[in-house]
Amino acid sequence: GQQLNQSPQSMFIQEGEDVSMNCTSSSIFNTWLWYKQDPGEGPVLLIALYKAGELTSNGRLTAQFGITRKDSFLNISASIPSDVGIYFCAGQLYNQGGKLIFGQGTELSVKP
Amino acid sequence: NAGVMQNPRHLVRRRGQEARLRCSPMKGHSHVYWYRQLPEEGLKFMVYLQKENIIDESGMPKERFSAEFPKEGPSILRIQQVVRGDSAAYFCASSPGPGGGEQFFGPGTRLTVL
Numbered sequence: 424g425q426q427l428n429q430s431p432q433s434m435f436i437q438e439g440e441d442v443s444m445n446c447t448s449s450s451i452f453n454t455w456l457w458y459k460q461d462p463g464e465g466p467v468l469l470i471a472l473y474k475a476g477e478l479t480s481n482g483r484l485t486a487q488f489g490i491t492r493k494d495s496f497l498n499i500s501a502s503i504p505s506d507v508g509i510y511f512c513a514g515q516l517y518n519q520g521g522k523l524i525f526g527q528g529t530e531l532s533v534k535p
Numbered sequence: 536n537a538g539v540m541q542n543p544r545h546l547v548r549r550r551g552q553e554a555r556l557r558c559s560p561m562k563g564h565s566h567v568y569w570y571r572q573l574p575e576e577g578l579k580f581m582v583y584l585q586k587e588n589i590i591d592e593s594g595m596p597k598e599r600f601s602a603e604f605p606k607e608g609p610s611i612l613r614i615q616q617v618v619r620g621d622s623a624a625y626f627c628a629s630s631p632g633p634g635g636g637e638q639f640f641g642p643g644t645r646l647t648v649l
Contacts, residue, residue: 429577454636456637456638458640463645464642464643465539465541465626465640465641465642465643466578466626466640467640468637468638468639468640471636471637511577511578513578519591520583520590520591520633521566521568521583521590521591521630521633521636521638522568522580522583522591522593522594523568523570523578523580523628523638524580525570525577525578525579526577527576527577528576528577
């Protein structure tokens with residue numbers, strides 16, 4: 424089946440640093456979504472991307488839909504302790520309805 | 536709070552029992568998706584439903600699992616004769632329209648099979 428390769432698996436950074444994570448695939452995606460999941464909770468939608476090349480920001484978060492439609496990245500600037508959590512990319516394939524294919528997640532730890 | 540609601544939040548079953556998980560979508564949303572998350576893993580798609588219709592069940596195990604979204608009431612994910620391998624977090628998401636677009640997730644039901 425289709426797979427999303429998300430990297431890095433985990434990151435340990437100092438408060439105030441910038442963070443970057445990405446997802447790649449061999450398949451072409453119609454939509455890219457980025458979620459954050461806290462322990463014991465459901466994923467919370469951060470950013471949605473719908474067009475190749477699209478660059479979208481949400482506060483300190485910026486995400487881009489790759490030109491080839493096979494990848495996406497998420498940047499977090501000036502990290503703060505509450506950024507701690509697991510970040511997932513998710514993609515929707517063209518003509519495969521609404522189902523999301525998720526990456527394996529990036530676990531972010533922020534040291535104050 | 537008009538978010539996606541799931542209950543119960545935690546469910547413990549013994550092997551061979553049935554598990555029923557409920558999901559109420561966001562107000563105005565008529566499309567529901569179920570996902571399963573094993574420990575330390577990402578979410579895996581199970582089934583996509585609209586009111587009274589199963590649109591895509593390509594991720595559902597062939598046996599023991601079923602889902603419905605009746606005209607009235609919540610969507611139900613039903614697992615018959617549970618086994619230990621069914622222990623996982625089950626998440627429901629909803630969206631306002633068909634096909635692609637944003638999906639909003641509920642808090643999940645954590646199923647433990649003893």
